[in-house]
Amino acid sequence: MAALDERYADIREGVRDLCTQFPAPYFREVDERRGYPEDFVTALTRAGWLAALIPQEYGGSGLGLSEASVVMEEINRCGGNAGACHGQMYNMGTLIRHGSEEQKRRYLPKIAKGELRLQSMAVTEPTAGTDTTSIRTFAAKKGERYVVNGQKVWISRVQHSDLMILLARTTPLAESAKKSDGMSIFLVDLREAIGKGLEVRPIANMVNHETNELFIENLEIPVENRIGEEGRGFRYILDGLNAERAIIAAECVGDGYWFIEKVAKYAGERVVFGRPIGQNQGVQFPIAEAYIELEAANLMRFRACELFDAGRPCGAEANMAKHLAAKASWQAAEACLQFHGGYGFAAEYDIERKFRETRLYQVAPISTNLILAYVAEHVLGLPRSF
Numbered sequence: 096m097a098a099l100d101e102r103y104a105d106i107r108e109g110v111r112d113l114c115t116q117f118p119a120p121y122f123r124e125v126d127e128r129r130g131y132p133e134d135f136v137t138a139l140t141r142a143g144w145l146a147a148l149i150p151q152e153y154g155g156s157g158l159g160l161s162e163a164s165v166v167m168e169e170i171n172r173c174g175g176n177a178g179a180c181h182g183q184m185y186n187m188g189t190l191i192r193h194g195s196e197e198q199k200r201r202y203l204p205k206i207a208k209g210e211l212r213l214q215s216m217a218v219t220e221p222t223a224g225t226d227t228t229s230i231r232t233f234a235a236k237k238g239e240r241y242v243v244n245g246q247k248v249w250i251s252r253v254q255h256s257d258l259m260i261l262l263a264r265t266t267p268l269a270e271s272a273k274k275s276d277g278m279s280i281f282l283v284d285l286r287e288a289i290g291k292g293l294e295v296r297p298i299a300n301m302v303n304h305e306t307n308e309l310f311i312e313n314l315e316i317p318v319e320n321r322i323g324e325e326g327r328g329f330r331y332i333l334d335g336l337n338a339e340r341a342i343i344a345a346e347c348v349g350d351g352y353w354f355i356e357k358v359a360k361y362a363g364e365r366v367v368f369g370r371p372i373g374q375n376q377g378v379q380f381p382i383a384e385a386y387i388e389l390e391a392a393n394l395m396r397f398r399a400c401e402l403f404d405a406g407r408p409c410g411a412e413a414n415m416a417k418h419l420a421a422k423a424s425w426q427a428a429e430a431c432l433q434f435h436g437g438y439g440f441a442a443e444y445d446i447e448r449k450f451r452e453t454r455l456y457q458v459a460p461i462s463t464n465l466i467l468a469y470v471a472e473h474v475l476g477l478p479r480s481f
């Protein structure tokens with residue numbers, strides 16, 4: 096459909112080939128039973144796609160964010176939901192950039208082989224919400240261990256991951272020079288932690304997204320599982336967020352193309368009042384409008400990825416890409432649902448499922464308002480609003 100499609104043709108073809116074994120009805124069935132697409136994630140791992148960002152020396156393919164984002168885009172474009180496994184792509188960067196050589200040697204080759212999964216990152220807390228610096232989960236250092244107490248919410252894929260990155264305060268907020276100081280990140284081995292200081296309670300939710308409340312009581316984490324320096328965890332997390340934004344933008348682009356291809360085909364075929372509904376401008380224009388927005392979002396997504404891969408600052412571009420793509424995929428979803436008439440609501444068309452899935456991205460991992468606030472403050476130089 097779009098010229099940009101030709102970029103990374105090999106990757107697109109490879110992922111599409113794999114996705115033909117897991118077509119939309121597979122994801123529909125998983126959605127209906129609120130299950131986890133285990134076979135799909137296993138196949139994706141075995142084919143090496145989830146190790147795209149792991150450097151070759153640790154057994155991965157050493158690709159860049161642009162390529163990794165294409166993998167995720169194609170999954171959604173084929174009718175699937177990359178949300179089941181996208182955590183591995185962006186959590187990886189935190190370990191690669193800030194982990195010690197020993198940590199990388201211990202975990203990365205096993206993650207690349209599919210023996211371990213690093214799918215979860217625990218940041219959000221019930222009382223802090225978007226105001227991450229006011230988190231209360233606290234890790235107190237006691238000899239060679241940290242003892243952690245606190246609570247997290249909306250922590251995804253914990254039941255289908257072996258490892259989780261945890262953000263906790265290691266210095267109380269009142270004693271930190273800056274609000275963003277005094278937090279650290281840890282690699283939690285979920286196989287050991289669950290039932291021994293970590294309780295996981297699933298949250299039933301609108302999307303088929305395995306997400307949970309975490310109750311942490313005297314959870315012990317060995318000092319060697321801290322990633323990077325104590326007190327710098329918030330910076331490390333922020334560092335990884337640009338990759339997360341760009342990956343989510345790519346997923347939204349994939350969703351958007353899926354919706355537009357589906358509705359354009361339907362509008363060309365569905366005959367009402369003796370002509371295809373797509374012959375009416377009232378039907379054509381919203382689809383064309385959504386397509387234009389999507390193409391623009393796609394350009395910004397590649398701009399963000401290219402800057403990231405070149406090691407250049409890309410906070411503005413990554414945030415804007417996520418914002419544009421989440422809005423464009425939602426616009427495409429609206430048009431797709433609307434012009435399928437009643438059939439859009441039938442589960443067998445997959446539209447209502449993907450409509451729910453793509454809506455998430457205007458709230459998580461960062462809400463649209465917070466992106467607007469970021470651009471206002473950091474790009475336009477306006478006073479900080481919170």
Ligand SMILES: Cc1cc2nc3c(=O)[nH]c(=O)nc-3n(C[C@H](O)[C@H](O)[C@H](O)COP(=O)(O)OP(=O)(O)OC[C@H]3O[C@@H](n4cnc5c(N)ncnc54)[C@H](O)[C@@H]3O)c2cc1C
Nearest residue numbers: 216217218219224225249250251304459460461462464481
């Ligand atoms: C399905 C799902 C999966 C998730 N997975 C994870 C995960 O794996 N790990 C993780 O750590 N978190 C996860 N999250 C949490 C997600 O990142 C947060 O829900 C999101 O960042 C918003 O935080 P909040 O829900 O606390 O909303 P709040 O911070 O309470 O905000 C509520 C609303 O108020 C608006 N708002 C708040 N402050 C301002 C302001 N100053 N100006 C303007 N508007 C404002 C926000 O934009 C938002 O619309 C997930 C969430 C969902 C729904």
